[in-house]
Amino acid sequence: MDDLYHAALIDLLESLWGTGFLSPGGPEEVARVLEGESIAGASVLDIGCGAGGIDLALVRDHGAGFVTGIDVEDGVLSRARALVGEAGLDSRIGLIKVAPGPLPFPPGTFDVVFSKDSIVHIPDKHALMAEVARVLKPGGRFLASDWLIGHDDEPSAAMKDYMAAEDLDFGMASPARYRDACAAAGFTGVEVRDRNPWYLGVAREELARFRGPWAEEVAARLGPDFVTKNAEIWEKMVPVLESGEHRPTHIRARLS
Numbered sequence: 001m002d003d004l005y006h007a008a009l010i011d012l013l014e015s016l017w018g019t020g021f022l023s024p025g026g027p028e029e030v031a032r033v034l035e036g037e038s039i040a041g042a043s044v045l046d047i048g049c050g051a052g053g054i055d056l057a058l059v060r061d062h063g064a065g066f067v068t069g070i071d072v073e074d075g076v077l078s079r080a081r082a083l084v085g086e087a088g089l090d091s092r093i094g095l096i097k098v099a100p101g102p103l104p105f106p107p108g109t110f111d112v113v114f115s116k117d118s119i120v121h122i123p124d125k126h127a128l129m130a131e132v133a134r135v136l137k138p139g140g141r142f143l144a145s146d147w148l149i150g151h152d153d154e155p156s157a158a159m160k161d162y163m164a165a166e167d168l169d170f171g172m173a174s175p176a177r178y179r180d181a182c183a184a185a186g187f188t189g190v191e192v193r194d195r196n197p198w199y200l201g202v203a204r205e206e207l208a209r210f211r212g213p214w215a216e217e218v219a220a221r222l223g224p225d226f227v228t229k230n231a232e233i234w235e236k237m238v239p240v241l242e243s244g245e246h247r248p249t250h251i252r253a254r255l256s
Contacts, residue, residue: 005051005075012230020053020080029145031057040062040063044113044114045105046067046115047132056083070098071098109136122171126180129185129187148175148247152174155245158239162236165236175192187256188253196246199241200241
């Protein structure tokens with residue numbers, strides 16, 4: 001199976017969101033996920049490390065002791081390894097390809113499990129949170145951002161249309177399902193912070209970029225058809241952000 005995040009898509013998303021970032025907000029949004037939480041010196045697992053920008057931010061900006069970044073795709077890991085090497089941080093960031101399913105680490109390995117807009121690809125949130133709990137040390141923290149849906153009913157036609165356009169195997173869950181999955185795995189102090197208003201504004205700005213000079217520059221590299229196809233994704237995404245059905249969210253919890 002080909003990588004979902006192929007070279008052209010990585011190029012386009014980095015052009016939107018910054019070198020090494022495949023989700024919105026760049027290092028500033030990483031900082032918001034961590035706001036009020038110190039990870040200085042901590043052993044951190046990053047689920048869905050993507051192109052490496054997040055792991056670089058966790059080490060350089062927030063002082064993580066060692067970050068283990070995992071992903072299921074060779075393409076993004078190749079990009080991440082190149083960026084980590086350029087930054088001279090191979091001794092503090094390890095990048096591993098994994099298969100979908102149980103995490104390949106012993107119990108109690110990490111102080112923190114982090115993820116930014118990647119666990120949307122994992123449909124079974126209860127199994128996910130059970131694995132997160134297993135690999136955390138007692139008192140360990142789960143600090144994440146994810147793309148949620150506002151309910152657990154059948155998605156609207158507009159939402160189905162948007163997810164089909166993305167074609168990225170989204171397995172969205174509601175805030176209620178995340179809370180239940182965290183509680184069932186033994187987490188306490190679960191916090192769910194809605195980021196829909198923030199990303200709605202950002203997405204509107206991104207859509208405007210798809211209609212201007214930025215798109216022309218990217219099309220010169222990647223081809224106009226590819227850029228037009230992605231513009232159509234944003235055109236389908238903005239309405240479901242406006243309706244509140246698409247809900248980017250920060251999630252925090254601590255293991256008992």
